[in-house]
Every structure is written in structure tokens, then in C-alpha cells.
Amino acid sequence: MSAATTTHTTLRAEGFSCPSCVTKIEKRVGKLDGVDDVKVHFASSRIEVDHDESKTSVDDIVAAVDKAGYKSAPSAF
């Protein structure tokens, strides 16, 4: 859990249509191994994840968001 191994990833998603999406995605991504923190912003349709890159990759997160029913893409900032 040390800060050195934690990566901060920002994803921009599409098609958030109601605020209940937030809970759905947060729970699903939060369950992934090595994810410390996940925050979903409804209004700007952004997903911010603090995770351990060696346990959960950015692709894993994109896949988890996809399972919750939303398309997303990682963003440089």
C-alpha cells in the first residue's frame, strides 16, 4: 500500500446517463485486486483510480468499467 507502487490513472468515459452509474462503477472497479481508491465523477464522466500497476493494469480497469456497461479510455491528464 505504499505510495511508491500506487499509480494514479484517469479514464474518460462515455454515456453516463444517470448518477446511479457512479455507484455501479465504483463498486466494480473497487473490487479489483490492488485498487486503493476509485472515484467516479458523474458530471464530467471521469473515473480516477489509484491502483497498484503490478496487480491491476489500466486495461483491467477499462475492462471492469466495460463490464459495468460503459466505454472508457485512459487519458494522459
Next chain:
Amino acid sequence: MNTLQRWVSSKWFVPIVSGLLILLSFGVQYIAGGALNPVLSPKWWLDAGAHDTHGGVAFMLSDLLMIAAAVLAGYRILVSAIRALTTGFIGIDLLVSVAAIGAIIIGNFWEAAAVTFLFAIGHALEAATLNKTRSALAELVAVAPDSAVVLRDGEQVEVPAAQVRMGEIVLVKNGAKVPVDGQVVSGTGAIDEASITGESIPVEKSKSDQVYAGTVSRGGFLQVLATGIGADTTLARIIHRVEEAQDAKAKTQTFIDQFSRWYTPGVMVLALIAGLITGDVVLALTLLVIGCPGALVISIPVAIVAGIGRAARNGILIKGGEYLETSAKISAVAVDKTGTLTEGRPQLTDIVVLDAAREAGFDRTQVLRWAAAAEAGSEHPLARPIIETAQDEGVGPEGIPGEVTPVPGKGIVTDVDGTRVLIGNVPLLEQYGIERDAQAGRVANELAAEGETPMIVAVEERAVGVVAVADQIREDAAEMVKRLHEAGVEKVVMLTGDTQLVAEAIGKATGIDEIHASLLPEDKLDAVAKLQREGHTVAMVGDGVNDAPALATADIGVAMGAAGSAVAVETADIALMGDNLLKLPEAIGLAKRTVSIMRQNIAIALITVVVLLAGVFLGGVTMSIGMLVHEGSVLVVIANAMRLLRKPRSESAPQATSKRESTSVRDSVTTQ
């Protein structure tokens, strides 16, 4: 095959196929007198009593088609409802699922199909239109540069924009995007900075000018020293600011959030109670459908996302929903004079030789030389234009400046090679016991009344002349004041450290309502606080450090020309990226429109629910009508917010001119 796959996975596939199944069901019922509609099994569903829309007694092909439509459209809703429920969230999906399943159980197959179909199609429409309200931000993200041409070991190398190293030289060619924030080290070019400042007229850039990532070269060739890359660029800061602002909740939003947390479970309880009391299952299910809080929960976010995104596209950063609400109430605007109403680049405008001094052999050049020599050691902003003019005329100060004694509020006293030179106002001369020269005071007042800042020059014991420095009033300062009034601002107030006469002259030229002159920084704060005590919501515009206390006290702090300042982008409540005064009235106007759209949206959502509720109890509103109206209200709310993305009328005027220009250019080309 690929197209088919894409079509199947598109958000429109489910509602369209479901809709076709419904049409097919109606087809087999009514075409050829029902001959195509065989009985499949006897009746098996619960009795819906008076609400029996089915009419038939047996289960027929048309019923199977309706159920198929409902299952297809409802499957995803049910999955989504169960997912939400496992996370402890009671959402709209659950209301719809319960209603649709209930309708199937009591044999209202048409209602089940209609409700799920309408919900699915409404949802797809919502997703599509909601993305549009976010389009302003998407545009900003899209202008982020991908690649850069850097000079490495004397060769041009193309690298991804994020891999440029700080301090490298980046080449910006005609038509290319500037990949980093940086400083021009050589070359000239025209840069379209619309993505940052909202101004689409290209800006000329040459050595030592600042350029921003995401802007576009419209000609020329620039070599740029990279000073900011990736997340450390102005563009990235803007995008962050906008996203944070869109997510920051308005006060009204917090209220609605709390309201809807109780609302959805409340509707379920109400439906249950109504069902138990009346024994009318259909009534209970209809209540579930019309109770969906869809329009209510998105009414505010869509308006804020569209409003803040729209503003950002025009180079106006607003910190968040709460600031939007406050900005809509602004009734007084306080502006700093220097750098806001004026250009902030004072010029020497007058050199007057006093009659008495002229008789003693002083001329214009000498007055200028003494003034420049005296100011040589001063750091006062008014010293620079005097020294520069003297240098231009070849009488500039040389060598080491003499000893300087600043006298706050009056001027300075210096020793130039053993000669005492004073430069300042009448009280300074009096303080140093210099013989009164009536003409000096009169000339100074006349110059001040024209908006210039006069300084009397005295050599040894005699006043010899007056020099005056003036700051050019910005071209659009008067227009800004006028538009602020049009935007509903009652009072525009000038706060300045300059003298009363200068302030009055500039106040008159710009149409300012009230001036407060000779202010120290803490006086500016007091002036803002006084306006607040009078009941005004105050916006303060300033740029200098001396404005900081007043900016912090004001209800809304506005920073101008913020593109060059990371701090301003991060901290100002409203940051105007460009240096255009007219953005301020535009920002206030936009805030007002956004807030009024928020209110309209809440009204639309609440009225819809109340009317539908009344409709159910008075009879006439069925489950599918309820869903239709409900989805309609959601789309109306989104469409209403999308009005913010359109250009307001005040902006379209200059566009019309440029269009006319381009037409005339084309005309002249064709006639040649």
C-alpha cells in the same frame, strides 16, 4: 459482417428491434382480422380487473411478441437494476423493472412492452444528448497535441508530445499544433489561441512571447523552448479546472441529491400503500413508473456541465456550480484601474516648462533630463516611461543613479551629482520648503483633469517644470461598462491608488458609476466590504498583488489574462484566459442564463411528476403514457440545457461581420 456487429452492439439496436416486435404484434392482431394471430395457450395471468387492456381470454401469438419485445428491451434494465441493488442502490432501473414484471404477471403485455421500450429508447437518446452537453469539454480534450517536432543534436525528430523534455527546442511549423507550453526563442508566426483564450483572431508571436500547448499555427515558423509538458501545460490545467468545476456541486444540487435519496424509496412505499389500500395492482405499478426521478436528478448537472463547458470554450473558466450561482447574482463590479480599464503601460505624454524657469534658461530637454536623472534610481512604475523617453531623445540618465529618498504618496527626492532634484506633487515641494510656483500647481491640475498623472520637477530650490504620464484607456473599457449594465449589474466601481482627478477623468471616459481614488490595498478591501454591506453581490477584477486582499473579500474574484498565470487558473473564481474586457459581461450573462436554465429544469421535472400523479389518481394516465411523458421530460430537460451551447446573440455580431468580409473577399476573387 463488421457493420452488422457494430449495429448489434450499438445503443439503438435494442430499442429498434423491440419497437419492431411491438409493431409486429399489432400487425398480427389487426391485419386480416386476426387470422394471423393463433391462440397459443389458455389464459394464465392474474386478473387485472377494470384495467384489463388485453381483452382476450387466451394467450395468443401477439402476446408472445409483446413479451419478446418487453424481455428484449427490459433485460438490460433488469440486469442494471440487480447490479445497483447488490450495491445497495435503489434506482430508476428497479422501479421500471418491477413495473414491467408486474405488468406481465397481470397480463398487461402491451404495457410491459411499451414501458420497457420507451425507457430503453429514452435512455439511448439521453446518453446521446448528454454526451452533447459535454461536447465543449470534449473539444478541449481533443485539441491536446499528439506529437512534437523537437531539435535533438541538430536534427528534427518527431516524438509524442508527452515525451518532449523540458528545455528542449520544439519546432512549430505552419498549420501545426503547438505541442508544449513554451517561450519563442526565434522566428515569427501567427498563432490561433482560440482553444485557450476563446479568441479566434490569430495572435502574432515573436521572440520571448509565450505560446500554449493546443494552440494552432496559422503561418510562420517558430522555435519554442519547452517550459511545460503534458499535465503541466495551461491546456491541461484548463481541462482539470473545467472538470472539477463541472463536478463541484451547486447549492441547489446538494438539496436535490438529498431529496432524490428519499424520493425513489418513497415512491416505492407510496405505490405499495396505494396498491394495498385500493387493491389496484395496475395503479400501484403506474405510480412506480411515473415516480421515476430521472428528469429531477439530471436537471442541474446537465445545465452546469453545459454552462461551464460553454464558458471554457470561450476562454472563461468558472470554478464550479456554486460560483455560477453566485455570479448570476452579481450586482456590483469593482475594477482596478491600472491594467484593467487602462492598458497598464504608461507613456510620457507632456513635458511643460514653467514660465519662471524658462526665463532662467531651462528648456524642455533640461526638464526631461533632470526628471530622468531623478527617476533613474526609482522602481516606481511611472519612472519607466520617463527614463525611456529620455533615452529615446538622447538625454537619458547615465552612470550610477544618485541617492533616492521615496516620500510615500508624494514623490521622490534624489541627489544627482550633488544637485537636489525633487519630483512629485505640491505637498512634496511644500515639505521641502520650495518656493511656491502658482503655475506649477495649475498645470498639474489641468493635466490631472485630463486623466494624466502629473509630476512637478524641482531642481535645488526652484520648480522648473511638470512632466505627465498617462496610461492609455483600453478601447473596449467603455463598452465593457455598458455591457455590464446590460447584463444586470447595477454599479460598476473603480478602485485605484491613483489621484482623484486622474480617476475622475478615466471614470468619465468609461462611464463608471462610482470612483474611489487614492486607495491603499487595504482601502480597496474596505471599499469591497462596504459594497457588500450595502447588499451587493460583488465581483472584483484585478491583476496586481495589491488587489489580492480585495479579490479575496469579493464574492467573486475575477482574474484577467490568466492564460499566462497558473496560479490565476487555479485560484480565481472566474479566470478570463485572454486579455479581453468584454469577456466579463459575457461571463456574468452566461452565469445568469445557466442558473435560469437550472431553475426551469427543476420546474419542468417537478411539474411533470405532479401532473402525472394527478393524472393517475384522476384516471386516464396509464403506465405507458406515464413512461412516455416521463422520458419526454428527461429529454426536454437535456435539450433545455443544450441551449447554453449555442452562441449568445452578443457574440454572433462580430461573426456576422467576418462572414461578410469573407464573402466580399470571395466576390473580389471571382470578379478578377
